[in-house]
Amino acid sequence: MLRQPLVCQTKSIKPQTDASDERLLLLDIVNENHYAYHMETRDRPNNAIRLLVELHRLGATQEQLSLAYQKSLLQAERIRFSDYHRLNERNWEEFLGISSYYGDYVMFFDQQLSLLGLEKTLTNYFYSIPPSMGAQLQPLVQLAFGIEHDLPQIITQALAYYATSYLDVSNILDYCDTHTGVDTPYDTLNTILFDLIRVDQRFDGKFEYNAFRPAIKLLLKSKSDLIKTYMKTWSIYTPESRLDALVFSATSLYKASSRASNGHVDLDWFLAGGQLLEATLAIKQLIRPDHLEDWLNLQCLNTLCTYVVQGRPFNHQHHLLMPDIESCRMAILESSDPQLMLALASLLKVMVHYPQWDSICLENASLLTLFSKDGTWIKQGLGWTR
Known part of the structure; x- marks a missing residue:
């Protein structure tokens, strides 16, 4: 019990x-x-x-x-364990992507981390398989957090989360080119999203699913060739400049996936909740250099697919009043909204590592502050409701 x-x-x-x-x-x-x-x-x-x-x-x-x-924790689901340990070093890959095995994977990775230590565990069970796009890369966020704070249980939970949400997209990543050594402007991904994909009629049609993962899987299956053409364009630039572009785009998507009317603010759960931004920062913090290329391409694919599934929202040009960050912090803490608080925390990290983008972060913080007073999270895609 x-x-x-x-x-x-x-x-x-x-x-x-x-x-x-x-x-x-x-x-x-x-x-x-x-x-x-x-x-x-x-x-x-x-x-x-x-x-x-x-x-x-x-x-x-x-x-x-x-x-x-x-x-x-209000909506957290209790773990179910099997009556016997089904996972071992030989069969652990057979159950990837099956969420009901989460408890078994936790116990398995607890054992492996204790036996092998961190680096060998990551080598054997994280880097040994093609990178997964499951769960918006949130397992990677948890993994980076666990390592940063030296919390072994969080590390094994993250690995179990990664395994049970596993979504192999290697058929698309393998199509990407090796970078040419040319830097890309920081707004390149925004250009791809807002100027090209948003008006590309080949992406038209809503994905009629009540959950995010099935919609992503349908998009990957039905639009694979189209997605590959965009990914090939993206992959030729240097890793450093692509990382900057990913951070800038994830930051820009806060405002792009918002709607304000009469003091009420709607925010897209998957685009404005900080998940894309945290995943990009986790890549910057955690991924080994020899694997960075694949993970940057993966995060571009993650961003592209999330943007399409959520309805390809506009990139708003309207400007918000910008109170000081301290006022935003106090208002958002008072809201007791966990997702809103994490969204702010992500922006503050960007302000530390990318001070050149302070103004857009402050605008986003102002938007989150308005949301804290009267706001609704939209999970079905704010872009579909405009």
């Missing part, structure tokens, strides 16, 4: 708490949740632990930490 998570203990995190006490408390919460919850439920990643850390960085109060943590 699993114990209940330590929801009440989040209230003991105080700004003046000793760092070692904070670390022990975080480890307690991680341990309590390790075998409790699946990493994704109905296209919603379980970001409970990452949320706590990000909110603490943002200076959240005890009450804000506790409320946001509890809300983040």
